[in-house]
Amino acid sequence: MGDVLQFIKKMDVTGIYIQQAPIIESKRQINVRCLGTEGQTESLECCVQSPFKVNWFKDSPNPFAGVTENGNQFCRTYKRPLGEWGGSTSPELTCKVDNLEYRRVTTLNIFVESFTCKDADYGDGRQGDKSIKKCPTGQEGDKSAECDDGEWRLLEDSCVIKVIKELLVSSEELQEKDVPDFVEDLSKDVNEVKKEVRESPNTISTIVEILGNIADFPTLVVNQPVIEVG
Numbered sequence: 144m145g146d147v148l149q150f151i152k153k154m155d156v157t158g159i160y161i162q163q164a165p166i167i168e169s170k171r172q173i174n175v176r177c178l179g180t181e182g183q184t185e186s187l188e189c190c191v192q193s194p195f196k197v198n199w200f201k202d203s204p205n206p207f208a209g210v211t212e213n214g215n216q217f218c219r220t221y222k223r224p225l226g227e228w229g230g231s232t233s234p235e236l237t238c239k240v241d242n243l244e245y246r247r248v249t250t251l252n253i254f255v256e257s258f259t260c261k262d263a264d265y266g267d268g269r270q271g272d273k274s275i276k277k278c279p280t281g282q283e284g285d286k287s288a289e290c291d292d293g294e295w296r297l298l299e300d301s302c303v304i305k306v307i308k309e310l311l312v313s314s315e316e317l318q319e320k321d322v323p324d325f326v327e328d329l330s331k332d333v334n335e336v337k338k339e340v341r342e343s344p345n346t347i348s349t350i351v352e353i354l355g356n357i358a359d360f361p362t363l364v365v366n367q368p369v370i371e372v373g
Contacts, residue, residue: 164312165195165240166283166305167247171275174252174268175225183225187249189238190218200237225253260290268295278302283309284345304339304346306332311349314356322360329353 169189177183191197193214199221209220221236228234232253239246258267265274268290275287284301303311310329317325333340333350340346 163192163309164316165191165197165243165245166309166312167191167197167238167240167245168277168283169238169247169249170277171248171285171287172250172252172273174254174258174266174272174274176258176267177225177253177255179255181226184222185225185251187221187223187236187238187251188218189221189247189249190216191240193217195243196241197238198241200239201234228253259293260295262295265295273298281305281339282343300345302343302345303349304336304343306336307340307346307349307353311353311356314353317357319360322357326357 167189168191169187173185173187175185187199189197189199193212193216196217197219199219209222211218211220219238228251233250234253235248235250237246237248252272254269256269259270260268260272262274264276265288266276268274270290270292272290273287274290274295275285278284278286279302281304282302283305284303285299286297286302287299288295288297290296310325310332314325329350340350
């Protein structure tokens with residue numbers, strides 16, 4: 144991908160701060176074999192970049208979820224005995240950002256049969272079960288797979304480089320006065336990860352979507368290269 148967008152900055156914009164949107168990281172589905180033992184629990188982890196915070200909800204916030212922070216990320220880990228789900232084989236829990244409407248749902252798939260697929264990332268599953276895992280570090284999205292003949296086979300990969308995903312979310316709420324600085328940030332961030340961008344079709348598509356979000360602003364004038372990753 145060569146020159147993607149060109150523009151002239153036609154206004155003096157200083158002190159602009161573009162609000163970053165929260166990116167929630169959690170598994171969308173977890174397969175759990177019920178062993179019938181008393182006190183069997185399953186752990187669910189949900190993370191978001193700082194300074195945001197999250198909490199697990201079922202019908203109300205869970206006050207017992209453990210918290211870990213490392214300065215860049217805030218995580219809550221929720222452990223609950225399987226016996227407390229009231230017989231449900233597919234309970235859902237929601238991880239929600241504090242004071243905002245950003246949320247992500249995790250479904251537990253609980254069963255008693257033996258597994259035919261086992262994997263450190265996708266977990267365990269029976270023939271025909273589906274599992275969804277998080278993307279590698281530095282990326283946002285999911286990889287979903289189906290258990291088929293003892294192996295997890297990839298169905299869908301929605302992984303996008305996280306910094307580009309964050310820019311996409313920001314571009315959807317962008318104000319016209321912020322466009323010049325935003326384009327400069329986009330150019331800088333893309334070129335810093337250009338090797339990874341070349342290897343990620345989803346990220347390239349996301350960049351195109353970002354450009355579509357900002358291309359309609361009337362003050363944007365095509366003139367000089369801004370983004371080059373090729």
